[in-house]
Amino acid sequence: MGMRIKAVIAAVIVGVLALAGCGSTSGAAGNDATTVRVTGFSVLTAANKPLFEAFQDTPEGNGVQFQTSYGASGDQSRAVQAGAKADIVHFSLETDMTRLVKDKLVPEDWKDTPSDGIATSSVVVIVVRKGNPKHITGWDDLAKPGVKIITPNPGSSGSARWNILAAWAHITGNGGSETDAKAYLTKVLNNTIALPGSGREATTAFTDGSGDVLLSYENEAIEARQSGADIDYIVPSDTLKIENPAAVTVDANPKAKEFLKFMTSAEGQKLYAQAGFRPVIDGVDVGQVQGANDPADPFPAPQKLFTLDKDFGGWGKAADEFFGDGEDGAPLGIITRLQQTTGKVGSN
């Protein structure tokens, strides 16, 4: 009897260990030289498909299989940091890449490409209701009383930070002081009725009827219009350039490197443009882009285009300066503090 119970216990333990083992090894199932594992931020789910197919039609991509994983950019980056296998990582913003460079999962020279490590690009735009009933023309209108704004939560979503910094740059990039920018953003935050968890959720809340204005990315607005959303969008005369970095991981196979090259080739960029992204290299004939305000001229250049590197000293500096949460006694970020003040004032 005792023997049998021991046998059962042993069997159970083996079973549990086997289960645990499955969890850690299943990710490595396609670890051969022709499988490329792509980890990216959510919006790429649809945008990447045509690229995979086109790459498979090239001599380099013949026979290559893709394994994909999509989700919120920060979550995806933290997953890879925690050991999820990836050959290509494609994030919404650079801080998610820096995290992996620090842990030596992405080579330090990842920016040494013709497009400086950037694979897709867009600009911050102002989305309005069809026909623009509130006559929104630019950033200044967002501070007017009674304008209801929706923008994804800059606290919990890294990608949402592009939008807030675009509003900030509108003031500081046009000669305004930091005090002016704070005053402007206070008004904008007071007008903000919702901070949904991600860019897509913000779009959902807006198309569902909430708010007058949605701060979003041009590619998100174009994709929403492609899938039938009844919205218009405005590319402000001055706005922030959104740059999404992509890189191969340190132990990526050669096919992954070929695919990264393809992503930033003229052909790859044309396919991304069809999904609403602005090309990251010159001389791409993007053709007609359905869903854009003018499909024949889908990406009008704003008069002023701010960049994170030029106007904010890069993400490494901006993330703490604007969105810091006071860890280790560091001062709160400017936006974090503004959110707290506006929140308290209007909390009753």
Added chain:
Amino acid sequence: MPGPSRRRRPRTTLTRGAGLGLGLATLWFSLLVLLPLAAVVATAASGGVRQYLSVLTDDQTWAAISLTVAQAALVTVINIVLGTVIAWVLVRDRFWGRSLLNVIIDVPFALPTVVAGLVLLTLYGPNSPMGLHFAFTRIAVWLALAFVTLPFVVRSVQPVLEELDVDVEEAAASLGASGRTIVTRIILPSLAPAITSGAALSFARAISEYGSLVLLSGNRPFRTEVVSVRVLSFIENGSNAQAAAVASVMLAVALIVIIALDVVQRVAARRG
């Protein structure tokens, strides 16, 4: 324990088979629950006492914690009353559509919470067909929590109510007990354990809710930001110790409430 114990208990009731069962339960429980909990506490402690206190004294975090706990408590109280009523109606009454209602009660369990949030936004957002504009307010937080926690009390009270002997109630009535006495002295004491366990589940579920709120509540700091969103903000900034610190506070809150409910249940059972 007050009072003499009614029966002397043997030191252990474990037979071999039961011992195996207990071993399995402990192993499984440790792997699934104790390890992650220990990890949360360890991560929370990794930042040191100063860090821990700085998280807890942060206004925005406190606002999120108090909003979440208050709304969860409110929802739990309402579930205790309405959940018991719904269970009563389902078990004791016969009416058209009863079995349909019995099935639909579980929908909030089965529906992915993001979908629930989307449905509620359509119903109570600016295009509300009923003219109810609750989206992005605290009422929306309450509404979402009430929706996802509805089945807990119903489903824990229902089976107990089904087993409850109607003869006892009839006997009490024939001996002259009023309806009120029957409810407070016979029915409620029997239901108390089920009600409190349902309440504990519904409270625990409510303080951890995320999916249905991200769309509906608006996540505005100090107004509609709940704890789970606050924790996510810390994680996004790479402040894992702070995130774990907030999580550990919520663990303590959940523990206190579950113990409190248990005490209430014991008191109620003794009165019956």
